[in-house]
Amino acid sequence: MLSLIPGPSELYFTVHDHLRKAIRNSVGSLSHRSQEFETIFRRVTEGLKELLSIPAGYHIFFTGSATEIFERSIQNLVEHESFHFVNGAFSARFYEVARQLGKRPTRMEATPGTGFREVEIPAQTDFIAVTHNETSTGVSLPPGFIEGLRKKNENALVVVDAVSSLPYPSFDYHGVDSVFFSVQKGFGLPAGLGVWLVNDRCLARAEHLLALGISIGSYHNLPTLYSHAVKNQTPETPNVLALYLLAGVVEDMLEKGIERIRRETEYKAAILYHLLDQHPVLKPFVAETEYRSKTVITLDCGKHLAEVKEALLHRGFLPGDGYGEFRKNQLRLANFPTHSKEQFEALTDALNALKF
Amino acid sequence: MLSLIPGPSELYFTVHDHLRKAIRNSVGSLSHRSQEFETIFRRVTEGLKELLSIPAGYHIFFTGSATEIFERSIQNLVEHESFHFVNGAFSARFYEVARQLGKRPTRMEATPGTGFREVEIPAQTDFIAVTHNETSTGVSLPPGFIEGLRKKNENALVVVDAVSSLPYPSFDYHGVDSVFFSVQKGFGLPAGLGVWLVNDRCLARAEHLLALGISIGSYHNLPTLYSHAVKNQTPETPNVLALYLLAGVVEDMLEKGIERIRRETEYKAAILYHLLDQHPVLKPFVAETEYRSKTVITLDCGKHLAEVKEALLHRGFLPGDGYGEFRKNQLRLANFPTHSKEQFEALTDALNALKF
Numbered sequence: 001m002l003s004l005i006p007g008p009s010e011l012y013f014t015v016h017d018h019l020r021k022a023i024r025n026s027v028g029s030l031s032h033r034s035q036e037f038e039t040i041f042r043r044v045t046e047g048l049k050e051l052l053s054i055p056a057g058y059h060i061f062f063t064g065s066a067t068e069i070f071e072r073s074i075q076n077l078v079e080h081e082s083f084h085f086v087n088g089a090f091s092a093r094f095y096e097v098a099r100q101l102g103k104r105p106t107r108m109e110a111t112p113g114t115g116f117r118e119v120e121i122p123a124q125t126d127f128i129a130v131t132h133n134e135t136s137t138g139v140s141l142p143p144g145f146i147e148g149l150r151k152k153n154e155n156a157l158v159v160v161d162a163v164s165s166l167p168y169p170s171f172d173y174h175g176v177d178s179v180f181f182s183v184q185k186g187f188g189l190p191a192g193l194g195v196w197l198v199n200d201r202c203l204a205r206a207e208h209l210l211a212l213g214i215s216i217g218s219y220h221n222l223p224t225l226y227s228h229a230v231k232n233q234t235p236e237t238p239n240v241l242a243l244y245l246l247a248g249v250v251e252d253m254l255e256k257g258i259e260r261i262r263r264e265t266e267y268k269a270a271i272l273y274h275l276l277d278q279h280p281v282l283k284p285f286v287a288e289t290e291y292r293s294k295t296v297i298t299l300d301c302g303k304h305l306a307e308v309k310e311a312l313l314h315r316g317f318l319p320g321d322g323y324g325e326f327r328k329n330q331l332r333l334a335n336f337p338t339h340s341k342e343q344f345e346a347l348t349d350a351l352n353a354l355k356f
Numbered sequence: 357m358l359s360l361i362p363g364p365s366e367l368y369f370t371v372h373d374h375l376r377k378a379i380r381n382s383v384g385s386l387s388h389r390s391q392e393f394e395t396i397f398r399r400v401t402e403g404l405k406e407l408l409s410i411p412a413g414y415h416i417f418f419t420g421s422a423t424e425i426f427e428r429s430i431q432n433l434v435e436h437e438s439f440h441f442v443n444g445a446f447s448a449r450f451y452e453v454a455r456q457l458g459k460r461p462t463r464m465e466a467t468p469g470t471g472f473r474e475v476e477i478p479a480q481t482d483f484i485a486v487t488h489n490e491t492s493t494g495v496s497l498p499p500g501f502i503e504g505l506r507k508k509n510e511n512a513l514v515v516v517d518a519v520s521s522l523p524y525p526s527f528d529y530h531g532v533d534s535v536f537f538s539v540q541k542g543f544g545l546p547a548g549l550g551v552w553l554v555n556d557r558c559l560a561r562a563e564h565l566l567a568l569g570i571s572i573g574s575y576h577n578l579p580t581l582y583s584h585a586v587k588n589q590t591p592e593t594p595n596v597l598a599l600y601l602l603a604g605v606v607e608d609m610l611e612k613g614i615e616r617i618r619r620e621t622e623y624k625a626a627i628l629y630h631l632l633d634q635h636p637v638l639k640p641f642v643a644e645t646e647y648r649s650k651t652v653i654t655l656d657c658g659k660h661l662a663e664v665k666e667a668l669l670h671r672g673f674l675p676g677d678g679y680g681e682f683r684k685n686q687l688r689l690a691n692f693p694t695h696s697k698e699q700f701e702a703l704t705d706a707l708n709a710l711k712f
Binding site for chain 2: 003005007008009010011015016019020023026027028029030031032063064065066067068070071096097100101102182184189190191192193215217218219220221235236237238239240241242
């Protein structure tokens with residue numbers, strides 16, 4: 001059975017080999033203060049910087065989840081007001097976290113399934129939260145949208161939730177101050193690790209809040225994460241096994257080549273959307289092509305949900321349910337680097353063979 | 357090589373089998389919203405309640421680390437003042453977290469290597485933090501000490517850091533409101549999971565703070581953890597693999613029997629302390645027997661540190677270094693459930709054979 005759930009996803013196809021190697025090398029009992037750990041930390045951070053073409057002046061930190069980074073980024077980067085682009089459940093949660101932490105968030109809402117057109121950002125905003133890929137609906141913001149935000153408010157930090165799109169998107173990091181993701185989506189790893197990329201402007205903001213007497217948290221505040229990361233360490237005992245697996249998968253992806261991963265992602269998305277655009281019954285939930293996610297593809301099955309799901313299961317595909325209220329008539333199909341072109345060809349064949 | 361580092365520790369001897377089973381059963385890609393996950397969650401919480409004889413009215417939640425629980429417990433349970441028993445690096449860090457989160461902590465300090473004698477707790481304290489087993493020095497508080505705190509301040513919540521002692525200690529939970537630990541110590545699992553036990557008084561306190569408008573955090577505040585845990589779920593995508601491994605190890609420990617684990621822990625500690633008490637050169641760092649930890653045994657090697665360490669390595673034992681400034685002349689030896697009586701007999705033989 002091939003899982004197409006958009007996270008926790010089908011494991012990257014090399015993960016079980018790396019796990020077996022971890023057992024042989026006793027990685028599970030490795031001290032996080034050992035040189036071997038520092039080597040793993042460096043392999044992950046240097047590998048990610050190469051894979052994603054991250055420029056100098058950016059730093060990579062680790063948390064327990066991307067959900068934790070919602071909280072840490074608000075805590076460390078917002079003095080008064082954050083501004084949120086909300087078009088689904090996860091961008092809405094980011095907004096809600098700011099409220100729970102006692103900040104004054106504002107938001108611009110779009111109907112689920114669509115993007116944002118006329119963008120107005122309050123002048124006093126010091127933080128712009130944008131969800132590159134809404135996992136709940138399969139809406140992805142078009143290239144240039146995120147990078148254009150900086151022009152609208154130069155003092156605000158631009159913080160990008162790329163949980164279910166990386167490593168696919170190629171961001172222009174000069175327009176982005178922070179990006180985060182979790183490893184159980186596009187990287188195909190077991191859940192339990194969040195990855196947080198920040199630049200020097202973010203570090204300066206956290207120091208500024210601290211100087212003002214605003215609490216930025218304890219062990220996972222940015223100055224503490226930074227002071228450990230420069231020594232290839234973490235403040236707490238981290239999920240060492242997950243870091244080891246991530247190091248391996250990043251190296252495997254580097255060997256395959258990010259351009260090839262991107263081309264294959266686009267090919268797989270193209271054949272699936274092509275089918276949906278021509279299908280008499282199944283429809284893509286995201287109508288406008290510019291907002292369609294390449295990595296989380298959402299099908300509107302109308303009243304045929306049960307039979308579509310059953311047919312896919314019968315052919316060996318485990319589709320993801322729609323999110324929340326959408327589970328009544330939608331399915332979500334992950335298109336991650338672990339899913340091969342051949343598997344997506346077989347998937348479109350399976351959908352094509354459906355008779356209603 | 358047998359690791360005697362007090363965490364991340366030698367894995368419990370069944371962990372690699374459970375990991376292989378996890379690979380066969382695709383646990384790494386298991387959805388945290390599936391029934392299979394809920395079964396794992398229930399196996400862990402019900403198993404821990406049975407293993408540790410936890411009474412009704414207590415709930416078990418999961419975080420990324422015990423360090424996270426320092427922060428979450430202060431955030432959710434302290435209105436104004438916390439009080440901390442500080443006798444080493446980890447109890448000092450708990451105090452520091454309260455300061456970083458903007459509370460007004462006070463503390464009672466004891467010299468590292470000793471316990472606390474005359475205890476005075478400020479009347480206005482609403483939270484008493486006590487470290488059952490100081491991992492940095494090998495001091496453990498004697499039975500009854502923690503349970504007696506409730507009598508000194510009935511309104512305060514008693515919160516116990518049992519990171520490096522559980523599952524060994526048998527607490528009287530009627531005198532304890534919260535206990536926490538991480539899995540990479542006595543449970544012998546890969547790092548990346550904190551376990552947080554709280555009672556209904558803790559839940560009521562968090563609700564009280566929330567009603568007062570005090571921020572108690574977002575996804576990992578107690579009401580949110582509780583509302584998910586009653587459905588055998590977690591707010592965020594958790595470290596599913598670690599929960600699966602913990603379920604297996606807790607069941608293995610139940611099969612072995614907690615009384616047998618406790619008896620063996622005491623036997624292993626007894627033969628090691630017996631040797632140290634009679635040894636011409638090596639000394640136990642903790643002089644008073646009532647404060648000696650059974651699970652983290654600290655050796656003062658004086659000027660012979662290098663040769664003791666080398667001799668142990670030569671015999672297949674990897675000792676833990678002393679913590680911080682103590683690494684100059686101390687070694688720490690973990691005595692966890694995964695370490696067998698035979699291994700500890702061989703360890704004492706190795707120490708006995710040393711000639712200075």
